[in-house]
Amino acid sequence: MVEEIGTTPEGDIIINVGPQHPATHGVLHLVITINGETIKKVEPHLGYIHRSIEKMCESLTYRQFIYVTSRMDYLSAHINNHACALCVEKGLQIEIPSRAKVIRVIMDELTRIASHELWWGAMAMDLGAFTPFFHAFRERETINDIMEETCGARLTMNYMVPGGVMLDIHPNFQKRVKDFITLYKSKISEYDELVTGNIIFQNRMKGVGYLSPEDAISFGCTGPTAKGSGVSSDIRKLYPYEVYDQVQFDEVLETGCDSFARYMVRIREMNQSIRIIEQLIDNIPEGDFQAKTKAVLKLPKGEFYQRVETARGEFGVYIVSEGGTTPYRIKFRSPGFSNLSALDQMARGSKLGDLVAMMGTLDLVIPDIDR
Amino acid sequence: MVIEMVIAGVCVIGLFAALGLVLVLMERRVAAWIQIRLGPNRVGPKGMLQSLADTVKLLVKEGMTPNGADKFLFNFAPFIAMMVAMLLMAPIAFAKDFQLWDLNIGVLYFSAISSIMVISILMAGWASNNKYSLMGAMRSGAQIVSYELSAGLSILAVVILTGSLNLNEIIQSQADGWWIFKGHIPVIIAFIIFIIAVTAETNRAPFDLAEAESELTAGFHTEYSGMKFALFFLAEYINVFIVCAIGATLFLGGWMPFHIGHWEAFNHVMDYIPSSLWFFGKTFFLIFLIMWFRWTFPRLRIDQLLNLEWKYLLPISMFNILLVTLMAILGWHF
Amino acid sequence: MSNNSNYKDSSSIPPLASGGGGASSSGGGALQYLKDVFNGLKSLATGLRRTLYYFTHHKEIITEQYPENRDTLNLPERFKGEVVMPHDENNEHACTGCTACELACPNATIKIITKFDITPEGKKKKALDKFVYHLELCTMCNLCVVACPTDAIKMAQTFEHSVFDRSELTKILNKPGSKIREGIE
Numbered sequence: 001m002v003e004e005i006g007t008t009p010e011g012d013i014i015i016n017v018g019p020q021h022p023a024t025h026g027v028l029h030l031v032i033t034i035n036g037e038t039i040k041k042v043e044p045h046l047g048y049i050h051r052s053i054e055k056m057c058e059s060l061t062y063r064q065f066i067y068v069t070s071r072m073d074y075l076s077a078h079i080n081n082h083a084c085a086l087c088v089e090k091g092l093q094i095e096i097p098s099r100a101k102v103i104r105v106i107m108d109e110l111t112r113i114a115s116h117e118l119w120w121g122a123m124a125m126d127l128g129a130f131t132p133f134f135h136a137f138r139e140r141e142t143i144n145d146i147m148e149e150t151c152g153a154r155l156t157m158n159y160m161v162p163g164g165v166m167l168d169i170h171p172n173f174q175k176r177v178k179d180f181i182t183l184y185k186s187k188i189s190e191y192d193e194l195v196t197g198n199i200i201f202q203n204r205m206k207g208v209g210y211l212s213p214e215d216a217i218s219f220g221c222t223g224p225t226a227k228g229s230g231v232s233s234d235i236r237k238l239y240p241y242e243v244y245d246q247v248q249f250d251e252v253l254e255t256g257c258d259s260f261a262r263y264m265v266r267i268r269e270m271n272q273s274i275r276i277i278e279q280l281i282d283n284i285p286e287g288d289f290q291a292k293t294k295a296v297l298k299l300p301k302g303e304f305y306q307r308v309e310t311a312r313g314e315f316g317v318y319i320v321s322e323g324g325t326t327p328y329r330i331k332f333r334s335p336g337f338s339n340l341s342a343l344d345q346m347a348r349g350s351k352l353g354d355l356v357a358m359m360g361t362l363d364l365v366i367p368d369i370d371r
Numbered sequence: 372m373v374i375e376m377v378i379a380g381v382c383v384i385g386l387f388a389a390l391g392l393v394l395v396l397m398e399r400r401v402a403a404w405i406q407i408r409l410g411p412n413r414v415g416p417k418g419m420l421q422s423l424a425d426t427v428k429l430l431v432k433e434g435m436t437p438n439g440a441d442k443f444l445f446n447f448a449p450f451i452a453m454m455v456a457m458l459l460m461a462p463i464a465f466a467k468d469f470q471l472w473d474l475n476i477g478v479l480y481f482s483a484i485s486s487i488m489v490i491s492i493l494m495a496g497w498a499s500n501n502k503y504s505l506m507g508a509m510r511s512g513a514q515i516v517s518y519e520l521s522a523g524l525s526i527l528a529v530v531i532l533t534g535s536l537n538l539n540e541i542i543q544s545q546a547d548g549w550w551i552f553k554g555h556i557p558v559i560i561a562f563i564i565f566i567i568a569v570t571a572e573t574n575r576a577p578f579d580l581a582e583a584e585s586e587l588t589a590g591f592h593t594e595y596s597g598m599k600f601a602l603f604f605l606a607e608y609i610n611v612f613i614v615c616a617i618g619a620t621l622f623l624g625g626w627m628p629f630h631i632g633h634w635e636a637f638n639h640v641m642d643y644i645p646s647s648l649w650f651f652g653k654t655f656f657l658i659f660l661i662m663w664f665r666w667t668f669p670r671l672r673i674d675q676l677l678n679l680e681w682k683y684l685l686p687i688s689m690f691n692i693l694l695v696t697l698m699a700i701l702g703w704h705f
Numbered sequence: 706m707s708n709n710s711n712y713k714d715s716s717s718i719p720p721l722a723s724g725g726g727g728a729s730s731s732g733g734g735a736l737q738y739l740k741d742v743f744n745g746l747k748s749l750a751t752g753l754r755r756t757l758y759y760f761t762h763h764k765e766i767i768t769e770q771y772p773e774n775r776d777t778l779n780l781p782e783r784f785k786g787e788v789v790m791p792h793d794e795n796n797e798h799a800c801t802g803c804t805a806c807e808l809a810c811p812n813a814t815i816k817i818i819t820k821f822d823i824t825p826e827g828k829k830k831k832a833l834d835k836f837v838y839h840l841e842l843c844t845m846c847n848l849c850v851v852a853c854p855t856d857a858i859k860m861a862q863t864f865e866h867s868v869f870d871r872s873e874l875t876k877i878l879n880k881p882g883s884k885i886r887e888g889i890e
Contacts, residue, residue: 015502023585037506037673064811067846126585128576128670131756134406138767152783152860158846166851167783193755194667199745200577201669352506353672356585405756409768667756668749683742 008033012040019048023126023356026366028340030355037351042344050370057330062088062162062297065327069317070156072334073368075118076310078111078147081160086241087306087317088162091299097288100164101242102280106177107147107159108308109273113184114143115311115363116270123263123360124195127204132194139180139187146176162297164290177281181274188271196267205260209346209358212257219345220338223313224269225362228262230255235309247279259354262361298325312336312363336368379471383460387609394608394658395422401662426601434597437500444498449595449602451491456609458484462538463616466626466647470539477538478530481617482523485572488610489515492574492581495603496591507590510673511581515572517680522568524688528561528695529621538620545624548631557694562622564688569614570661571676573607577668580676615657619650623657626650780862785845788815788838789861790878797886798879800857802833806849814842815849832885836878841871855889 008014018029027048033041053072057065066084070077082104089096121136144154150170151157159166195201211221216229226233234251236244252268254261299321307316313335320329339362347355396411396419403410411418436442462477464470474480489512496508530536532553533544544550550558571578582590592603619625626646630638671679759765780786792798802819820834836858850858858878868874 013502021588060811063809063848067811067844067848124669128579128583128585129668130402131406131666134408138407141767148784149781150783152781152785152847153845156844158848161851166847170781170783190755193751195669195752197748198669198752199748200671200675202748203675204669204672351672351674353580353583353586353670401760404760404763404766407759407765407767409766409770412770663753663756663760667752687742 011035017355023359024366025122025359025364028359028364028366028369030343032347032352032355034352037353039347039350039352039355042347042355044340044343046370048370049367051367053371054330054332058327061325062299062327065330066161067156067158069332070158071367072332072371073310073312073315073336073365074155075115075365076111076312076315077156078107078159079308079310080315081158082108083306083308083310083315083317085160085162086308087304087319088297088299090306091302091304091319091321092162092293092297094163094291094293096164096291098243098285099287100289100291102284103165103169103289104160105242105244105247106277106280106284107151107165109276110143110146110177110180112273112311113270114140114147116266116273117143119266119311119360119363120191120195123357123363124201126356126360127201129195129201132191135187135190135194139184142180142183146173146180149173149176161290163293164288166290168289169284174281174284177277181278181281184270184274191267196263202260204353204357205258205263205361206256207258207260208350208354209259209262209361210257211342211346215342215345219342221313221342222335222338223309223311224252224262224265225313225339225342227252227265227269228254228361229257233314235307235314239307241306241308243280247276249273249276259357259361266363296325298323299327307333310335312365312368313339332371334368334371336362336364336366340364340369383457383471386460387457387605390612391605391608392422392426394612395425395604397655397658398608398662398665401659402666405663405666429598429601432597434599435594437594439500440594441498441500444494445594446599448491448495448498449599449606451494452488452606453602455484455488455491456606456613459610459613463613464538464542464620464625465650466645469647473537473539476536478526478536478541478621482519482526485610485614486515486519488572488606491606492591495595499591499594501594503587503589503593504591507581507583507587507593510583511574511591513673514574514578514580514676517677518568518571518578518684521564521680521684521688522572524685524692525561525565525568526617526621527692528558528688531692531695531699532558534699538625541621542625542627545627546630549622549624549627549629551622555698557691557698558622560687560691561695562618564684564691565618565622566657566660567684568680569618570664571680573610573614573661575607575611575661576665577670578676579665579670580673583670585670611658611661612654615661616650616654618657619653623653624649625653780864782862783860784862784864785847785860786863787840787845787861787866788843788849788858788878790836790858792880792883793886795886796880796883798833798857798883799855799886799889800833800836800879801855801885801889802831803854805852805854806858809848809852811846811848812842812844814839814844833879838876838878839874840866840876841874 012033012035015032015034016029017032018024019027024030029045029048031043031045032039051071053068056068060068066081069080069084073080117136117140121133124132147157148154150167150173151159211225211229213229213231216226216231221229221231222233230253232238232251232253237251249272252265252272254265256264299319301323302321304319304321305316307314314333315335316333318331318333319327322328343358343362346358399421400410411421414420414424436445459481461472462470462474462480492511493508496504496511499505529541529550532550533541535541535544545553551562574581582592584590587593592600595603626649628638628641628644628646628649630641790798790800802817804817807815807817816837817833818835818837819831821829822832824830845860847860850860866874
C-alpha cells in the first residue's frame with residue numbers, strides 16, 4: 001500500500017507517477033519525492049502486471065513453455081524465444097542446421113531494429129514530440145509485415161522451436177528484407193533531421209541521467225544502458241551464439257554516460273543490425289530448417305543456462321531439470337529489471353522533465369520487468 | 372448604442388464558437404498530414420464536423436468537481452480564461468472599418484489584458500488540490516511572466532517605427548508596405564521573437580510546460596472535465612488566434628492589402644481582394660506556423676525555457692530595440 | 706574471434722552526424738553566443754523542413770482505413786487467425802482423433818472426444834466424434850498444427866472474432882455427419 005501522506009517531514013512533495021501515467025508506457029509505478037522541480041528520490045513499485053510466468057512455465061513441456069516468453073518482452077519476442085530454444089537445445093545436446101541458425105539471427109536482428117524503432121518514437125513522445133512516433137511506425141510496420149508473412153504473427157510469433165525454426169522462410173522473405181534495408185537507409189537521415197540534430201532535443205539529453213561505468217556494473221545494467229556508459233556487455237560479442245562469431249559487426253560503445261549516449265547507442269545499434277542482415281540475407285544456406293527431434297523432449301537431470309542479447313540487454317534463461325518432460329524450475333534474467341534499478345541513481349538531483357527522458361532512454365518494457 | 376453592443380456581443384460569441392471549431396479541426400488536420408496520417412474523416416464530409424461532434428460530447432459530459440477542491444475558484448477559473456480571450460477580441464480590426472472598439476492605446480491594452488490569462492491558470496492549478504495541477508500552474512506562472520517581456524519588447528519595435536499605440540494607425544502606416552518588409556532586419560528579428568514569445572505565452576508546444584502530458588499528465592487542467600475543460604481548450608485556441616491576429620496586424624499589415632511602392636496597377640489589383648480575406652489569410656498563416664512548431668519540436672525543460680528567455684530572447688530584443696530606435700530616428704526605413 | 710568470417714561485409718550505411726545542432730553550453734564570448742543561436746535555429750529549420758515536406762506530400766500518407774478496405778485486405782497465407790479443420794467436397798476430414806494436438810496445446814484449448822466406429826470387417830475402430838476448440842483460450846502459437854501427423858487442422862486467416870456471447874467462441878471443428886477420409890491412418 002502506498003502511504004497517503006503527501007509530503008515528507010522536510011517539506012518535500014511525494015508524487016505517484018503511475019501506474020496510470022502517460023510517461024510510464026505501461027503499469028510502472030514510481031513514487032518520487034520532489035522539492036519543487038528537483039527530484040530527491042525515485043522508488044519504483046512493481047507487481048501490477050505480474051503473471052508468474054516462471055511458475056507457469058514449470059507446468060508446460062519444453063516445447064510449450066517457449067510461447068509464454070513472447071509475452072514478457074513483447075518487443076523482442078523472437079529473441080526471448082530464441083534464448084529458450086537455445087537453452088533447451090543445450091540440454092538436449094543437439095546441433096541445429098546452419099540454415100536455421102542464419103534464419104534465427106536474421107529474425108533476431110529484424111526484431112532488434114523493430115524494437116529500437118518503437119523506442120525511438122516513444123522516446124520522442126516522452127519529450128513532447130509526437131510526429132517521430134508515427135514516422136518510426138512506418139518502418140516498424142514494414143518489419144512486422146515481413147514477420148507476418150514468414151511467422152504468421154506480428155508481435156508474438158512463436159517461431160523459434162527447439163531444433164530450429166517452426167516453418168521455413170517465405171519465398172518472398174529475402175526480397176522483402178532487402179526492400180526494407182533500402183527503405184531503412186533512405187529514411188534514417190530523417191531521424192537525424194527530426195530528432196537527433198534538434199537543438200532542443202540535444203539540450204534535453206546531453207548531461208542528464210549520468211550513470212557512471214562503475215554504477216552501471218554494480219546495478220547489473222546491460223544492453224544499451226551499459227553500453228552508453230562505455231561498459232562492454234554485448235553478449236553477441238562476449239559469448240557468441242549461433243553465427244554471431246562469423247559475421248562482422250561492431251559492438252556499439254559510447255562514453256558519454258548520459259541520456260544522449262544511450263540514445264546514440266540505440267541508433268547506431270540499428271545500423272549494426274542492418275549490417276549483420278546484409279551479410280546474411282544472401283547467404284542463407286540450403287538444407288533443413290529444423291533438426292530431427294523426438295516427439296517428447298526430455299532434458300537430462302541438471303542445470304542449464306543460456307544468455308542472449310535482446311534489444312534491451314542481457315536476457316538469461318536458467319532451467320533446472322529433474323529429467324522429466326517439464327522443467328523443475330525456470331528463472332528468467334530480464335534486462336529491464338536491472339536497468340530500472342539504476343533509475344534512482346540517475347535521477348537524483350535532476351528535474352522532473354528529465355526523469356521522463358531518462359525512463360525513455362532506459363527503454364523499459366514493464367511486462368519484462370514484472371514477468 | 373445598446374443594440375449596437377448586443378449585436379457586437381452576439382457576433383463575438385458566434386465568432387468564438389466558429390473559430391474554436393475551425394481551429395481544432397485545422398490543428399488535427401495539420402497534425403495528421405505532418406504525421407503521414409489522414410486525420411478526421413468519419414464525421415461529416417471529409418470529417419468536417421468532427422470538432423462539432425467533440426463539442427457535443429463535451430457538452431453532455433458530467434463536469435466533475437473534486438472533493439478536496441476549492442469549489443468556487445475551481446469553477447470560476449475557466450470563465451476567467453474565457454473572459455480574457457473575449458476582452459482581447461475587442462480592439463482587433465477584422466477588416467477595413469470593422470473594429471469593435473477603436474481605442475487609442477490598442478497595443479497597450481493587448482499587453483495588459485493578455486497577462487491576466489496567467490491568473491486563470493494559477494487559479495485552476497491551485498484550486499484543483501492536485502500536485503500535478505499545482506506544478507503545472509507554477510510552471511505557467513514563471514513562463515508567462517518571463518515571456519511577456521520579450522513579447523512586449525518586440526511589439527515595441529513596431530510602435531517605435533509607427534509612433535502610435537493605436538492599431539488602426541499602425542495598419543494605416545503600412546499602406547505602402549508591411550513593416551516586415553519596410554523595417555529591414557531589426558523588424559524581422561522582432562517578428563521571430565514575437566512568434567516565439569507568443570507561442571510560449573499561449574502555452575503551446577514546444578513551450579507547453581503547463582500541460583506537459585508526458586510529465587504532468589495534463590498539468591493545470593488535470594482535474595477538469597466536460598464543459599469546464601472545453602472552456603480551457605477553447606480559450607487556448609482563441610488565444611492562439613488573437614496573438615496571431617495581433618502579429619498579423621503589427622508586422623504583416625492587418626487587413627491592408629499587399630502593396631509595392633509605386634506599382635499602381637499591381638496595387639490596384641491587390642485592392643480588389645476583400646480586406647477581411649487579407650486579415651484572415653495572414654492570421655491563419657501565422658496560426659499554421661505555430662501549429663507547425665507544435666508538431667515538429669520536442670518540449671523544453673523548465674530551466675531551459677527560462678534560460679531561453681532571459682539569456683537569449685531578452686538580450687537580443689533589447690539590442691534590437693536600440694537598432695529600431697536608431698533606424699526610426701535616422702529614417703532608414705522606407 | 707570475428708576473423709573467421711564466412712560472410713561478406715558490404716555495409717554502406719553513412720555514419721550518422723552525431724552532432725547536428727550546436728548544443729555547446731560552454732561560454733566563449735559574443736561570437737560563440739551568436740554561433741550557438743545560429744546553429745540552434747538551423748537545426749530547428751532542418752526539422753521544420755522535414756515536417757513541411759510531409760505536410761505537402763500527401764502520397765506519403767500510410768493510413769489504412771480498416772473496415773472499408775476489408776475486401777482488399779491481403780493477409781499472408783501463414784497468418785494465424787484461428788484453427789480450422791478443412792473438409793473436402795465429400796464432407797470428409799483427415800482427423801484420426803489421435804489427440805496429438807490436444808497434448809501439444811499449452812492452454813488446453815483443444816478437447817478431442819472420440820467414439821468407436823464399426824468397420825465393414827466388423828472391427829471396432831477409434832474415430833473422431835467431436836473436435837472441441839476453445840477460441841477464447843487460444844494464443845495462436847501454431848503448436849497444434851505442427852504436431853498434427855495427418856495435416857487435419859490448419860490456421861485460417863480470419864481475425865474478426867468478436868462475439869456478444871462467450872459461449873459462441875467454443876467451436877466444434879468437424880462438421881456434422883463428416884467422417885474421416887479413406888486411407889488416412
